[in-house]
Amino acid sequence: MLDTASLIELLAQPQRIVITTHHKPDGDAMGSSLGLYNYLIQQGHHAQVITPTDYPQFLNWMPGNGDVIIYTDNVAKADQLIADADMIFCLDFNALGRINEMGEKVGESKALKLMIDHHLEPQDFDDYRHWDINACATAQLIYTFIVEVLGRKELVNADVASCLYTGIMTDSASFRLPNTTSTVHRIVADLIDAGAPNARIHELVYNDSTEMRLRFLGHCLANKLQVFHEYNTALITVNAEELKEFDVITGDTEGIVNYALSISNVRLAAFMVERKDKVKLSLRSKGDFPANEICKKYFSGGGHRNAAGGTSSYSLQDTVEQFKLILPKYKNLLIQ
Ligand code: 5GP
Numbered sequence: 250m251l252d253t254a255s256l257i258e259l260l261a262q263p264q265r266i267v268i269t270t271h272h273k274p275d276g277d278a279m280g281s282s283l284g285l286y287n288y289l290i291q292q293g294h295h296a297q298v299i300t301p302t303d304y305p306q307f308l309n310w311m312p313g314n315g316d317v318i319i320y321t322d323n324v325a326k327a328d329q330l331i332a333d334a335d336m337i338f339c340l341d342f343n344a345l346g347r348i349n350e351m352g353e354k355v356g357e358s359k360a361l362k363l364m365i366d367h368h369l370e371p372q373d374f375d376d377y378r379h380w381d382i383n384a385c386a387t388a389q390l391i392y393t394f395i396v397e398v399l400g401r402k403e404l405v406n407a408d409v410a411s412c413l414y415t416g417i418m419t420d421s422a423s424f425r426l427p428n429t430t431s432t433v434h435r436i437v438a439d440l441i442d443a444g445a446p447n448a449r450i451h452e453l454v455y456n457d458s459t460e461m462r463l464r465f466l467g468h469c470l471a472n473k474l475q476v477f478h479e480y481n482t483a484l485i486t487v488n489a490e491e492l493k494e495f496d497v498i499t500g501d502t503e504g505i506v507n508y509a510l511s512i513s514n515v516r517l518a519a520f521m522v523e524r525k526d527k528v529k530l531s532l533r534s535k536g537d538f539p540a541n542e543i544c545k546k547y548f549s550g551g552g553h554r555n556a557a558g559g560t561s562s563y564s565l566q567d568t569v570e571q572f573k574l575i576l577p578k579y580k581n582l583l584i585q
Pocket residue numbers: 271275530531532549550551552553556557558559560
């Protein structure tokens with residue numbers, strides 16, 4: 250393990266740095282990555298963000314977005330950068346399986362691996378760790394890494410602040426989740442003071458729907474929502490034909506599960522979407538219901554207590570049946 254003093258010494262000289270984050274990056278994954286990127290480039294480092302896959306269009310306005318490489322679009326160049334890197338920052342994930350085929354390359358690279366993350370049960374692949382499961386977002390940890398660990402608050406400029414604000418805003422469901430503590434609000438206030446245009450960021454992220462996306466949401470709510478009242482659980486499923494019919498692109502399904510959770514008695518909401526050879530699940534819960542336990546136990550996934558995900562190799566219909574069989578096991582927690 251690298252200690253903080255040695256890390257600070259290393260970062261005093263320009264380094265070749267790769268920053269990566271999880272498969273299908275969300276607002277926190279991209280906000281953390283580009284927030285750190287905008288910090289590092291001010292110090293003359295050669296920093297490169299590489300994402301394992303594409304990400305939603307409503308995140309492409311962030312400063313530095315034009316310099317991001319999507320691994321699957323540019324494998325040779327990305328592999329070279331990973332192999333040549335002095336340091337690889339792994340943000341908002343803690344198991345190499347979460348970055349798909351990039352995981353093997355990152356594991357093989359001689360670079361120092363630095364994990365900054367807020368997920369449970371980190372895998373042991375890193376040389377330095379800034380990790381706290383109580384953080385509401387990895388972006389919060391990027392802020393404390395820069396300000397408290399490295400002591401460089403003056404380098405949190407408007408670009409860094411805008412990216413970190415986006416990460417915290419999206420992962421805390423717009424400052425609503427229980428882990429949005431007063432400390433988080435103080436950090437957010439600092440980010441606004443540093444130049445994050447908060448109202449504009451809400452516009453850019455949340456008011457960027459196409460007409461088709463809104464109609465797709467309407468379809469999900471009007472035609473696809475099932476409520477299992479006896480288990481205070483709601484489910485929305487989407488099949489491959491519907492994805493085609495509504496021209497669904499990356500990011501269009503994000504947040505739909507929260508509508509199911511917004512029903513007053515519902516404690517657990519699930520969204521299932523039929524992808525190429527698997528079903529992707531997103532679970533959300535209220536209070537202390539452990540959505541991540543279900544994802545880990547039954548759907549090869551994980552996440553946080555109130556927001557978790559996983560996959561199933563069964564058909565959509567069979568996955569729904571499996572999900573319905575799981576609910577009785579959690580009846581006590583669901584109906585309290
Ligand atoms: P989402 O439902 O938005 O895809 O993911 C919600 C949360 O669950 C995120 O914190 C994400 O990191 C985690 N998550 C989603 N899918 C997976 C998965 O397949 N494996 C693991 N370990 N975590 C996941």
